[in-house]
Amino acid sequence: MNTLPSDNKREKAVLVGLCSQPETPRALVEEYLAELAFLADTAGADVIESYIQEKKIRDPAYCIGKGKVDELIPFVKEHEVDLVIFDDDLTPGQARNLERALECKVIDRTGLILQIFAIRAQSAQARMQVELAQLEYMLPRLSGAWTHLSKQKGGIGSKGPGETQIETDRRLVRNRISLLKKKLREVSLQHNTQTRGRQTVPRVALVGYTNAGKSTLMNILCPEAEAFAENRLFATLDTKTRRLELSINKLVLLSDTVGFIRKLPHHLVESFKSTLDEVLQADFLLHVIDISHPGFEDQMQVVRETLKELGVDHENFIEVFNKIDALEDQELLKSIRAKYPDAVFISAARGVNIPVLKEIIGKYVARDYKERKILTHVSNYKLIGYLYENTEVIEKRYLDEDVELTFRVHKNRIKHIDALVGASEPLQYDTTDS
Ligand SMILES: Nc1nc2c(ncn2[C@@H]2O[C@H](COP(=O)(O)OP(=O)(O)OP(=O)(O)O)[C@@H](O)[C@H]2O)c(=O)[nH]1
Ligand SMILES: [Mg+2]
Numbered sequence: 420m421n422t423l424p425s426d427n428k429r430e431k432a433v434l435v436g437l438c439s440q441p442e443t444p445r446a447l448v449e450e451y452l453a454e455l456a457f458l459a460d461t462a463g464a465d466v467i468e469s470y471i472q473e474k475k476i477r478d479p480a481y482c483i484g485k486g487k488v489d490e491l492i493p494f495v496k497e498h499e500v501d502l503v504i505f506d507d508d509l510t511p512g513q514a515r516n517l518e519r520a521l522e523c524k525v526i527d528r529t530g531l532i533l534q535i536f537a538i539r540a541q542s543a544q545a546r547m548q549v550e551l552a553q554l555e556y557m558l559p560r561l562s563g564a565w566t567h568l569s570k571q572k573g574g575i576g577s578k579g580p581g582e583t584q585i586e587t588d589r590r591l592v593r594n595r596i597s598l599l600k601k602k603l604r605e606v607s608l609q610h611n612t613q614t615r616g617r618q619t620v621p622r623v624a625l626v627g628y629t630n631a632g633k634s635t636l637m638n639i640l641c642p643e644a645e646a647f648a649e650n651r652l653f654a655t656l657d658t659k660t661r662r663l664e665l666s667i668n669k670l671v672l673l674s675d676t677v678g679f680i681r682k683l684p685h686h687l688v689e690s691f692k693s694t695l696d697e698v699l700q701a702d703f704l705l706h707v708i709d710i711s712h713p714g715f716e717d718q719m720q721v722v723r724e725t726l727k728e729l730g731v732d733h734e735n736f737i738e739v740f741n742k743i744d745a746l747e748d749q750e751l752l753k754s755i756r757a758k759y760p761d762a763v764f765i766s767a768a769r770g771v772n773i774p775v776l777k778e779i780i781g782k783y784v785a786r787d788y789k790e791r792k793i794l795t796h797v798s799n800y801k802l803i804g805y806l807y808e809n810t811e812v813i814e815k816r817y818l819d820e821d822v823e824l825t826f827r828v829h830k831n832r833i834k835h836i837d838a839l840v841g842a843s844e845p846l847q848y849d850t851t852d853s
Contacts, residue, residue, distance in 0.1 A: 430501035432464040433494070435483060436471045437507050445471060448506070450714055454681070455506050455528060457630075461651045462535050467498060481520070482513045488520050495521050504531055508682075511560040529556065529684045535653050536687060544606050544694065545656045551599040552686035554592050561589050607693040621784050621829050622672045623663070624698040626726065627707035628718035629653055629678030632741040636707060636767040637661065637675040640777070653678060658698050665781045669811070674698040679725040681717070688728055695729055702831075703735030703783055710755065710764070711745035737779060738762035744769045787830045793840065794823045802839045810836075 434455050438448040448471055456466045470491065472483050481488050482505060495503065502524040503517065509527045517525040526534070533553050540546040625633040634648035634655050641661040648654060660674040676698055677691060706722060708715050719738075726733070738759055744766040746752055756764065763779055765772040790813070795802055797820055806812060806826055814825040828836065 428463070430464040431499060432459050432466050433491070433500050433503045434459070434466055434469040435491075435503060435505045436469070437474050437477070437483065438471055439473065439475045445473075451506050451681070455504060455531070458528070458531050458535060458652055459504055461653070462531060462538065464502065464504075467500070468494065477507070480513065480516050482507060482509055482517070488517070491521060495523055502526060504528070514560075528682055532653075532680065532682075532684055533687065536656065539653050539656050542657045544603070547599050547603055547606075548690040548694070549656075549687070551596060551603065551690045552684060554596050554599070555686040555690075556684065558589065558592055558596075561585060561592065603690070603693060620662075620670055620672050621787060621831060622660075622674065622698070622701040623703055623705060623780060624674045624676060624701040625705050625707055626676055626699070626722060627678060628709065628712075628722055629680050631678065631707045631709040631718070632767045633678065633707045634675050636705075636739070636741065636765075637673060639767050639770055639773055641673060652680065658694050660698070663780075665777060665784065669781065669784065671702075671780065671784055674701065679722050681721050683721075683725060685728075688725065692729060699726070699729060699731045699733070702787065703737065704731075704733050705737050705739050705780075707739050707741050707767075709742050710740040710752075711742040735783070737783065739776065740764045741767050743771065784829070788827045789830060789833065790825065790827050791833075791836070792823065792825045794818070794821050795840075796820055797822050802836075805836070805839055 434452050436448040436452045436455070437443070438445050452469050452471070456469070459466050470483075470487065472487050474484060478484055491503070494500070500521075500523055503521055503526075505525070505527045507527065508529060509517070509525070514525050514527070533549070533556055536549045537553060540549045625637060627633050629652045630650070632648075637659070638648060641663050643661065655675055656677050658674055658676050660672050663671050663673045665671060676695060706719070708719055712718060738761070740755065740759070740762055743752065743764050752764070756762075763772065763776050765776055767773075788811075791810075793802070793806070797803075797817070803822065803824070806824055809832060810826040810828040812824055812826045814823075816823040
């Protein structure tokens with residue numbers, strides 16, 4: 420298992436961001452760099468300096484201007500910097516040029532996020548998903564190296580050893596990519612078969628920006644969940660599903676999911692799609708938001724956009740503003756409450772307003788409950804037993820040898836009851852919606 424580097428192995432990092440007015444003002448870039456520093460910390464690096472350059476057009480060779488590179492060179496040398504992290508995407512060529520000039524590792528935000536996912540991945544499935552994303556990220560970079568090497572070789576059509584090596588590497592990477600895709604398809608098929616039985620219970624999924632408090636909320640709602648919650652980014656990579664009992668026989672399945680982030684690498688979104696697909700088809704989503712973060716509205720937007728990229732167009736959303744204990748400005752809280760009148764305001768860590776949230780989940784679920792009446796022979800234990808175990812029986816009346824049961828049931832269970840009813844005779848089945 421990969422572990423995070425211990426403190427004595429931590430690397431020294433410098434961050435670089437680019438701002439251009441008015442689209443990306445300096446204050447916004449500073450916020451991006453603060454998040455990048457948090458990412459670097461999670462990956463095991465200490466940020467000792469941040470550089471911001473104002474530049475409208477990216478330099479094709481270095482992304483930042485040559486003057487800025489010349490400013491960075493002595494700093495990197497003097498402070499023995501191990502790596503320079505760019506918030507903006509670097510082309511493979513730019514990364515190579517910068518590494519040569521600065522004589523240290525150079526990566527961009529995408530590379531860093533991929534690195535963290537690789538460190539964090541625990542289950543075999545998550546490890547395969549991350550490896551797939553890393554290889555797909557690497558592939559064009561290998562081809563970039565190939566162009567570069569062939570140019571170095573000079574002669575058109577010359578097949579130098581370097582070129583052959585890169586070609587071999589590319590083939591190996593491609594083979595590994597198809598193998599991983601095949602294995603992931605198999606895992607997801609297996610998983611679908613295992614979870615098919617669960618379809619009769621309403622499902623709720625927790626979604627949100629990384630570090631918003633999804634796992635903490637899962638732990639307080641379902642104490643046996645023991646989801647891993649930590650003040651690090653991407654604490655959760657594996658989807659975890661637990662039973663949440665709202666009241667007698669009113670059960671929902673709650674799933675915790677991987678957090679989203681600005682510029683979540685496209686390859687990661689693609690490779691996590693199969694795992695996320697299943698939970699995001701839930702009956703409704705709880706969107707957990709860290710209200711104490713100054714950029715919480717941008718984060719909400721990122722979450723909405725990522726869901727769209729994943730093909731989730733859900734109307735059933737409950738917005739859950741978390742960490743109200745960490746928001747000191749009461750006026751601000753008031754104005755946010757006014758702006759989002761349907762949202763729930765909680766503190767998962769302190770257990771504030773959790774019963775209210777449960778009640779709201781219950782109300783949402785209740786919308787999908789139907790009232791039904793059934794008349795069956797008293798000896799039809801299978802059906803009667805099923806109804807008592809899985810529905811809320813409101814009334815029972817005996818009529819000669821028959822029994823009439825009135826019950827409330829979630830729409831997902833109706834098909835199953837229909838099947839049981841179909842197998843028993845004689846019977847009267849009232850299907851009027853409540
Ligand atoms: N002050 C405060 N901190 C909280 C609250 N809820 C969660 N946290 C803290 O926020 C940090 C992140 O919590 P997690 O539950 O791991 O967040 P997550 O959304 O699951 O994060 P990822 O799995 O990384 O996407 C932890 O340090 C929690 O202790 C809260 O209500 N108040
Ligand atoms: Mg989590």
